[in-house]
Amino acid sequence: MCGIVGFVGSEQAAPILLDGLARLEYRGYDSAGVAVVSEQHELQVRKAKGRLQALSDAIHGGADLKGCIGMGHTRWATHGAPSEVNSHPHVSAGGKFAVIHNGIIENYVEIKEFLISQGVRFKSETDTEVVAQLLEFYYHECHDFFEAVGRVLRRIEGAYALGMLCADCPDRIIAARKDAPLLLGYGDGCTFLASDATAIIRHTRDVAYMEDGEVAVLTADGIRVYNALSQPVEKEHHRIDWEVSAAEKGGYQHFMLKEIMEQPEALRRAIFPRIRDGKIALGGMKLTNAQIRDFSRIFIVACGSSYHVGMIGKYNLEHLLHRSVEVCLASEFRYSDPIVDEHTLVIVISQSGETLDTMAALREAKKRGAYILSIVNVVGSSIARESDDVLYTWAGPEIAVATTKAYSTQLAVLDMIGLYFGEVLGTVDPAEYGEVVAELQKLPEKMEALLGRCDDIPKYAAEYFNHNSVFFIGRNLDYALGLEGSLKLKEISYIHSEAYASGELKHGTISLIEDGTLVIALGTYAPLFDKAMSNVVEVKARGADVLALTTESHAKEMAKTVENVLTIPDTARLLLPSLGVVPLQLFSYYVALQRGCDIDKPRNLAKSVTVE
Numbered sequence: 001m002c003g004i005v006g007f008v009g010s011e012q013a014a015p016i017l018l019d020g021l022a023r024l025e026y027r028g029y030d031s032a033g034v035a036v037v038s039e040q041h042e043l044q045v046r047k048a049k050g051r052l053q054a055l056s057d058a059i060h061g062g063a064d065l066k067g068c069i070g071m072g073h074t075r076w077a078t079h080g081a082p083s084e085v086n087s088h089p090h091v092s093a094g095g096k097f098a099v100i101h102n103g104i105i106e107n108y109v110e111i112k113e114f115l116i117s118q119g120v121r122f123k124s125e126t127d128t129e130v131v132a133q134l135l136e137f138y139y140h141e142c143h144d145f146f147e148a149v150g151r152v153l154r155r156i157e158g159a160y161a162l163g164m165l166c167a168d169c170p171d172r173i174i175a176a177r178k179d180a181p182l183l184l185g186y187g188d189g190c191t192f193l194a195s196d197a198t199a200i201i202r203h204t205r206d207v208a209y210m211e212d213g214e215v216a217v218l219t220a221d222g223i224r225v226y227n228a229l230s231q232p233v234e235k236e237h238h239r240i241d242w243e244v245s246a247a248e249k250g251g252y253q254h255f256m257l258k259e260i261m262e263q264p265e266a267l268r269r270a271i272f273p274r275i276r277d278g279k280i281a282l283g284g285m286k287l288t289n290a291q292i293r294d295f296s297r298i299f300i301v302a303c304g305s306s307y308h309v310g311m312i313g314k315y316n317l318e319h320l321l322h323r324s325v326e327v328c329l330a331s332e333f334r335y336s337d338p339i340v341d342e343h344t345l346v347i348v349i350s351q352s353g354e355t356l357d358t359m360a361a362l363r364e365a366k367k368r369g370a371y372i373l374s375i376v377n378v379v380g381s382s383i384a385r386e387s388d389d390v391l392y393t394w395a396g397p398e399i400a401v402a403t404t405k406a407y408s409t410q411l412a413v414l415d416m417i418g419l420y421f422g423e424v425l426g427t428v429d430p431a432e433y434g435e436v437v438a439e440l441q442k443l444p445e446k447m448e449a450l451l452g453r454c455d456d457i458p459k460y461a462a463e464y465f466n467h468n469s470v471f472f473i474g475r476n477l478d479y480a481l482g483l484e485g486s487l488k489l490k491e492i493s494y495i496h497s498e499a500y501a502s503g504e505l506k507h508g509t510i511s512l513i514e515d516g517t518l519v520i521a522l523g524t525y526a527p528l529f530d531k532a533m534s535n536v537v538e539v540k541a542r543g544a545d546v547l548a549l550t551t552e553s554h555a556k557e558m559a560k561t562v563e564n565v566l567t568i569p570d571t572a573r574l575l576l577p578s579l580g581v582v583p584l585q586l587f588s589y590y591v592a593l594q595r596g597c598d599i600d601k602p603r604n605l606a607k608s609v610t611v612e
């Protein structure tokens with residue numbers, strides 16, 4: 001959610017912070033702020049409601065704030081409306097401490113009441129301000145910044161990535177982490193703090209990931225890290241291996257379009273190294289064949305689009321493994337008293353690797369003895385680190401809030417898990433195995449061809465962008481694909497949209513279909529094509545405007561009933577959603593463009609949901 005960046009060195013901090021925040025803005029964008037320590041050791045804090053540009057303009061690109069140590073924050077509001085006063089950094093009443101925070105302080109009300117009873121006056125409605133005020137309160141008792149931080153951390157409950165400045169210790173930032181991502185960057189004569197690497201990669205690729213309970217003291221000379229018992233910790237350093245350009249727009253109007261176009265390349269990275277001599281080879285996976293045979297239950301757990309990948313995975317894995325697979329929303333799984341034991345495999349899917357509900361579900365499953373195999377994009381993220389096994393999607397940084405290339409690569413990796421397990425269990429038909437592996441290898445090329453001939457999509461977007469309600473219908477894999485198509489459309493274009501299993505229409509929803517209702521009919525899944533057509537006829541008979549999606553081999557048949565038809569290349573049945581999602585992504589993109597929406601930063605949303 002919120003973005004955090006900190007810098008300590010010998011260069012001017014403010015421009016570095018603004019640049020870092022610009023790269024983090026996708027994490028939250030309702031307000032932003034910076035705090036820079038002046039040469040006179042004063043905390044200079046500036047904030048602005050709205051996009052980062054407002055803050056940057058207010059401080060003339062950083063020129064107004066002189067000083068070589070500081071931190072910045074871009075906010076996604078949880079407690080308190082988006083406003084200047086609620087934005088971070090929060091400053092203590094006596095002006096000694098500035099704090100930036102990502103997460104939620106759950107017991108803030110109780111602490112706030114206590115501090116008010118001690119005469120402390122609060123300015124904002126946020127949970128974060130209690131950290132700044134509490135720091136000052138304890139500092140008055142102990143006169144030691146580090147010790148005051150320790151006391152605060154023992155008092156607060158909840159999730160946090162914190163950056164803290166103290167006017168009396170103008171050479172350092174103290175950072176702390178619990179259940180919210182935070183990494184440390186090591187530069188030449190300078191150090192960094194960031195919620196993700198995109199913020200600092202222009203300056204350093206040498207990073208360390210903070211663990212829960214750790215506290216870090218950043219100075220220009222280096223970073224000292226302590227565990228929850230205040231014992232020094234040696235951090236393992238990691239090298240960020242993607243290029244700065246991967247997190248830039250590269251000539252595209254939006255990150256979303258760039259990331260849609262990057263999908264073939266991302267798929268090559270996810271698939272090609274995992275196929276050897278016609279066989280799936282999940283290199284680096286620790287799971288043994290004996291363990292795979294031992295699992296009696298399989299869950300897939302995720303949120304949002306990653307959950308939709310899981311929905312497709314359920315169909316494909318059940319088909320390949322002849323076992324039942326339960327797919328669960330992480331936010332439900334964690335509170336559902338799931339039947340999980342040491343013979344259970346939980347496949348966790350997450351682009352960011354930081355989604356709080358997914359993380360909590362992972363921990364719950366682990367506590368109950370399950371084996372955790374995760375599919376993650378962000379290398380070194382919390383979910384990746386806490387899993388027993390991780391398969392990375394290698395999609396590269398995904399900046400647009402609406403996921404595209406992460407979805408496609410997650411799907412490919414899940415299909416590969418299905419094929420691999422199916423072979424170990426002896427449940428997959430060898431001919432189908434060979435066909436799907438061959439088609440996986442052709443997938444990037446087919447997707448490239450598909451992307452090259454989607455010119456009619458802007459035309460359909462122009463025709464339909466004024467609709468205010470849309471239904472996606474489909475059966476089996478097309479239903480699961482429809483869930484993703486519908487989410488894409490609603491999140492970036494703000495059009496109300498629902499996805500239904502076509503067979504369910506007659507059980508209630510069809511009453512909503514009237515003259516001119518837009519129905520996006522998905523008919524890519526060949527075994528149920530005829531049934532899909534019956535549903536198309538039904539909605540058309542009630543006046544629906546239908547836009548259909550099918551395969552090249554069924555296009556003619558579809559065109560007999562529907563005028564507007566999008567087609568995808570034919571491929572193995574299991575892989576149809578991997579191609580089918582592309583026109584749906586592009587349709588949402590162009591509809592949102594027509595409606596003048598802020599495509600990369602849709603309202604109320606943020607990438608990486610690190611609050612419950």
Ligand code: F6R
Nearest residue numbers: 304305306350351352355402403
């Ligand atoms: C939708 C979208 C979200 C995420 C969800 C899970 O376009 O991006 O629905 O899929 O928030 O996020 P991760 O995969 O990071 O756990």
